[in-house]
Amino acid sequence: MKILIIGGKGTIGNKVSTHFAKKHEVIIGGRNAGDVTVNIDESKSIEDMFESLGKVDAILCIAGEAKWAAFDEMSEDDFYIGLKSKLMGQVNLVRIGQNYLNPGGSFTLTTGILADDPVVMTSSPALVNGGIHSFVRAVSLELKNGHRINVVSSGLVEDAVDKYEAYFPGHNPIPMNKVVNGYVKSVEGKGTGQIIRMYDNR
Amino acid sequence: MKILIIGGKGTIGNKVSTHFAKKHEVIIGGRNAGDVTVNIDESKSIEDMFESLGKVDAILCIAGEAKWAAFDEMSEDDFYIGLKSKLMGQVNLVRIGQNYLNPGGSFTLTTGILADDPVVMTSSPALVNGGIHSFVRAVSLELKNGHRINVVSSGLVEDAVDKYEAYFPGHNPIPMNKVVNGYVKSVEGKGTGQIIRMYDNR
Numbered sequence: 001m002k003i004l005i006i007g008g009k010g011t012i013g014n015k016v017s018t019h020f021a022k023k024h025e026v027i028i029g030g031r032n033a034g035d036v037t038v039n040i041d042e043s044k045s046i047e048d049m050f051e052s053l054g055k056v057d058a059i060l061c062i063a064g065e066a067k068w069a070a071f072d073e074m075s076e077d078d079f080y081i082g083l084k085s086k087l088m089g090q091v092n093l094v095r096i097g098q099n100y101l102n103p104g105g106s107f108t109l110t111t112g113i114l115a116d117d118p119v120v121m122t123s124s125p126a127l128v129n130g131g132i133h134s135f136v137r138a139v140s141l142e143l144k145n146g147h148r149i150n151v152v153s154s155g156l157v158e159d160a161v162d163k164y165e166a167y168f169p170g171h172n173p174i175p176m177n178k179v180v181n182g183y184v185k186s187v188e189g190k191g192t193g194q195i196i197r198m199y200d201n202r
Numbered sequence: 203m204k205i206l207i208i209g210g211k212g213t214i215g216n217k218v219s220t221h222f223a224k225k226h227e228v229i230i231g232g233r234n235a236g237d238v239t240v241n242i243d244e245s246k247s248i249e250d251m252f253e254s255l256g257k258v259d260a261i262l263c264i265a266g267e268a269k270w271a272a273f274d275e276m277s278e279d280d281f282y283i284g285l286k287s288k289l290m291g292q293v294n295l296v297r298i299g300q301n302y303l304n305p306g307g308s309f310t311l312t313t314g315i316l317a318d319d320p321v322v323m324t325s326s327p328a329l330v331n332g333g334i335h336s337f338v339r340a341v342s343l344e345l346k347n348g349h350r351i352n353v354v355s356s357g358l359v360e361d362a363v364d365k366y367e368a369y370f371p372g373h374n375p376i377p378m379n380k381v382v383n384g385y386v387k388s389v390e391g392k393g394t395g396q397i398i399r400m401y402d403n404r
Contacts, residue, residue, distance in 0.1 A: 071297075071341050071344040071345070072344070072346070076245055076290065076294060076297070079290060079293060080290075083285055083289075083290075087285075087333075088278065088281060088282075088285075091325075095273075095276065095278070098274070114336070115332075115336045116336070118339050118340035118343060119340075119343070120343050121344075122340050123293075123340045123341045123344065126336040126337060127289075127333045127336055127340070128333065129336060130332045130333050130335050130336025130337070131332050131333030131336070132329070133332050133336075134316070134317045134318070134320065134328040134329055134331060134332025134333070135325055135328060135329040135332070137318075137319075137320050138273075138316065138320035138321075138324050138325045138329070139273050141320060141321070141322050142273040142274070142322055142323075142325070143273070144274070
């Protein structure tokens with residue numbers, strides 16, 4: 001398969017890309033690093049990327065940002081950072097990417113545990129993640145040409161523990177191989193409309 | 203209690219307002235009808251409303267729109283209709299309204315079953331509803347002065363069956379008294395961060 005991985009150089013993306021590259025042709029998209037340049041905040045950039053790339057068999061997005069801040073310090077514009085980037089960036093990737101995805105191909109988006117189990121300062125990222133979960137369910141009913149779509153929602157991943165554990169009191173870190181398996185399940189499995197939760201809270 | 207009900211003249215809002223008015227002082231906000239004029243799509247309009255109204259004990263929002271259309275006909279701008287109205291309209295109501303809500307007061311937002319169980323043509327409304335669900339969970343961790351926040355998510359309501367049943371194949375209609383009870387639970391109960399689901403799919 002020819003697999004496009006946007007954000008394939010990030011904390012999660014790096015492990016996902018390395019895994020898929022063992023068996024597949026992987027193209028990494030990123031704002032600064034990678035094989036193709038793309039900024040998912042801009043529809044035009046997504047269109048330009050696909051025009052240069054042509055058709056692919058799987059599109060993964062492990063990119064997009066949203067502002068972390070105390071709710072009473074969040075402005076309306078602060079919320080729009082996440083809406084334009086991690087939310088509409090991923091929606092636009094599907095909206096535009098469906099024209100460049102081979103029949104039977106799959107989309108795999110990325111969210112995180114904040115959708116279901118938020119912590120303080122995450123009113124915006126939680127909102128974005130929850131929105132993507134419901135979007136994936138809804139759009140899976142309508143995709144054509146055998147296209148599938150799923151989303152991987154991980155807990156605090158092991159490779160980000162040093163940076164983020166203070167924000168996630170009592171959250172059990174998720175081993176990177178389990179996170180990678182979420183993407184493998186989406187791309188190489190046959191499911192669609194799934195929220196693939198990689199949490200460890202039992 | 204002094205209860206502000208935005209959208210209190212709509213299909214659901216009408217029943218909710220009538221119920222609360224039996225025991226409480228109800229102020230209805232609406233774009234065209236009601237006691238105070240407000241368009242939740244505009245922050246300025248929300249601010250003006252609260253400035254004229256002063257403090258209240260409960261703020262209910264049963265308003266906001268999002269575009270229904272086939273996914274492959276949805277433009278980026280079409281998604282922003284829902285993001286600006288039903289999504290950010292409700293977020294801004296909480297963001298601004300917390301300054302006008304008496305200690306111990308409550309917010310009650312409104313979504314719908316599409317967040318969890320979408321139908322075709324609802325990629326945007328599903329996204330908006332799911333985003334609000336996660337927002338409510340996250341922001342409930344941070345509200346001050348004993349403020350609470352919940353969201354009522356109803357299935358196809360009985361009073362809208364004639365208009366919408368064709369879009370919801372096999373969905374069981376929800377009696378209006380049960381829908382009203384969702385709002386009563388939020389306003390008169392003590393819970394916070396709850397997604398009060400009024401579905402009938404068992």
